Amino acid sequence: MFKTIINAGQRLKGHANITPVMTSGTLNNLVGAEIYLKCENFQKIGAFKFRGAFNSISKLSDKEKLQGVIAYSSGNHAQAVALVGKMLDIHTTIVMPNNAPATKLAATKGYGATVIKYDPETESREDLALKIQEEQGLTLIPPFDHLDVIAGQGTATLELFDQAGPLDMLLTPCGGGGLLSGSAIAAKGVNLDCTVIGVEPELADDACKSFKTKTLHTVKNPATIADGTRTTSLGKITFPLVLEYVNDMVTVSEEDIIHAVQFSFFRMKLVVEPSGVLGLAALLSKRVVPKEKTGIILSGGNIDAETMAMILNS
Template identity: 60%
Template structure:
């Protein structure tokens, strides 16, 4: 599957930012190792999600783009799909909870997307999107569970290996598993001896439990500060890929996450 990541990189490299790889001596001292950080917070829309969204939507036909692309997200994927559609001349429809943060609603709408609001207490965003897609002929571009999304997300790791060289270990955050599985595929293609380790919040450990038992586990709206990892379960595409390509899964506490963010804010200068 490494060829899909390579093809995705060729497809997106002219439009996605090649984000910086940063280091810090203090971080190396604390970790007892040389640490490289792939800073996807400098990516378009502020997250790696643009990579997968653009890779997937760029492969749709003109007719499919004209009919419309639909997804369900309240955060980074919503903005990524909206921006990719704007750049590619596609119509974007986003199913979003009515209580989504105003700044995210404004950003998504600012890229020209049509937003369909729903009540999280009574509605199922995926079911709503699937119903609208069936009714209007929209193409669904899911947040993570699609081979073209996975390949696009894997380009972040591909660039990291190109810029930093061979690595002993690759630590990747995990929500729905798109970034993790894509990065693991890139690792196997570029650095087979590198251990790939997925990282989850302790209170949102569905992927860790799924990985260790080989059976899909779920978690319901976990109360973690790492809101991008609140996905309730791995997908039909990502779960088998995680089992095949990832070496281990580990969890971190909320205190550890907060301390890490604080450290990066004050010391990554």
């Protein structure tokens, strides 16, 4: 699997941004370690999701590309698939919840995708997408439970190790586990002794429960501010990968998440969405004690003005 991430990195060259790694003396002093922040908020569409979308869609056959693709997402995967479709001249259809952040919805439409909204309280996005897929003969590109998507997401960590050197610990946000499993495989491929920890909100702790019990748990439409982690559960592919490659899972409170967004903005001048700061939140709240050289994936920066204003004024 590590080789597939290396191959994905080659495929993404010239298409994905090489995102910066930021450091902060204030942060290092606060937590007593060297912290390296991989800023995927500067990736195309403002999140790591571009990596997995491009890697998976670019590998489709000519026939599949001609027929078009379908995806379901609360926002970042939606934008990523829509942009890749625009870049490769492939029609995209995206199933999005009716409460998706306005900025993510607008960007997805702006890239030319056909957006179909659904009510997450009464409808299943997976069922709706499968129905449309069958009717129109489209290829489904899921947000996390897909080997080519996972490999693409893992390239962010591969890039981080190239930029910062070997790390002793890596903290990664977790929703459906695509980024976490890809990151863990990449980290272990470079440094087998690197401790990889997944972080998710307390209100959406299905992955943490699944990891601790070794039994898949689910949660329905969790009310966390970190909208990118409102997945029902880990996937059939990502769950065993997380169990195999991840060392631990922790959760953070909504207050911890808000504080981390504030710290990113006021102290580091970085705009990071709530889902993107989970690793930083785990450090600042002392849910995780860092090792000497610790990396954090800041997974995205797509946050609407209303949410950002509420956080900054809290």
